[in-house]
Amino acid sequence: MKYSLLTGLSITLLVAACSSSKETAKSQPAAGYSVKNLTLTDTVPASLVEQAQTENGAYILKPGFYAAAFKTYCLQPGTPDPSSRDAYFQVPLNHPRKEIIETILRNSYYETSLDQRNIQLLLWGVVSKTEFNKLPSPVQFTGRKLLHPKQIFELNGGVVGLVKTVAAVMPSSGALGDIQQVFNTGVHSYEAYERIAVPRTVSQMRHPEFQLNQWYQHSDGFFVRYYPDGYKKTTIQVYVPEYTQQGDSLVNYVLFDPTSISIAPANTNAQQLGIGAPEIIAVIRTVINVIDLDKPRRPAKKEPSPKHPKAS
Numbered sequence: 280m281k282y283s284l285l286t287g288l289s290i291t292l293l294v295a296a297c298s299s300s301k302e303t304a305k306s307q308p309a310a311g312y313s314v315k316n317l318t319l320t321d322t323v324p325a326s327l328v329e330q331a332q333t334e335n336g337a338y339i340l341k342p343g344f345y346a347a348a349f350k351t352y353c354l355q356p357g358t359p360d361p362s363s364r365d366a367y368f369q370v371p372l373n374h375p376r377k378e379i380i381e382t383i384l385r386n387s388y389y390e391t392s393l394d395q396r397n398i399q400l401l402l403w404g405v406v407s408k409t410e411f412n413k414l415p416s417p418v419q420f421t422g423r424k425l426l427h428p429k430q431i432f433e434l435n436g437g438v439v440g441l442v443k444t445v446a447a448v449m450p451s452s453g454a455l456g457d458i459q460q461v462f463n464t465g466v467h468s469y470e471a472y473e474r475i476a477v478p479r480t481v482s483q484m485r486h487p488e489f490q491l492n493q494w495y496q497h498s499d500g501f502f503v504r505y506y507p508d509g510y511k512k513t514t515i516q517v518y519v520p521e522y523t524q525q526g527d528s529l530v531n532y533v534l535f536d537p538t539s540i541s542i543a544p545a546n547t548n549a550q551q552l553g554i555g556a557p558e559i560i561a562v563i564r565t566v567i568n569v570i571d572l573d574k575p576r577r578p579a580k581k582e583p584s585p586k587h588p589k590a591s
Contacts, residue, residue, distance in 0.1 A: 317502060333534065349513055354551045358482075359483075362481070368495045368504075380402065386425040393424060407462070409459045489544075501533045
């Protein structure tokens, strides 16, 4: 596949996504990303989720253009819902409960029968510092499917939570505090939490130099861009050039694993999102050992023909 660079902007992302309160994790751009405009000769992408995967779930992508829709989750309550003008890119997840959030997103890939709403409520409970035992029963069931017992113990306050003295963490404030209060009062309506977490307001444009259709070049040589459709779904597009530089070697494939990463807009104050499972899970999952990708394949040995016993 051929491509041309219309504009080699090489703009290092230095923009942080804004949060709604002091409790919300602040986003910083992922190191090593630069912005580029590409013109692709292939305009119809192949399905990303139908590509072979490693044992750890990363997609093995040969040169080409790929796309797929993934379930996404609000990680920044109190900020506007994504819109068509928000230019999203990958950011590190800077949150005190980073490992728990990433575990939920990662394991949602394997627990495909779980309701996306309950996974979202679980994440809102985590970021608002609500005790696990205060969450609605269906959300607790979801948490036990996605989290390790030690992590649930931590969400209940750990040892401090057991002795029922002071809270393990200070109460949340702003939108996070409002969500925590709704959980503590036993409200079960998803819409009640959504109204607080995702206000239907227009995001504020802060860096118009970043455009929606620009590609963000990963440090491994491939290009990626994200198109949220609200906070619940994001289409990911990936372009892999003919050869990419990895260390001192040129390779003809890359590994791409979007599950559990965090994305945020470079140009506005819209939601920070966490990426979960694909909207459509491939029926047949092909798992390939990456070590064997470039090894030559030997033809299968022919079995010797059976010898016929001599007639007596």
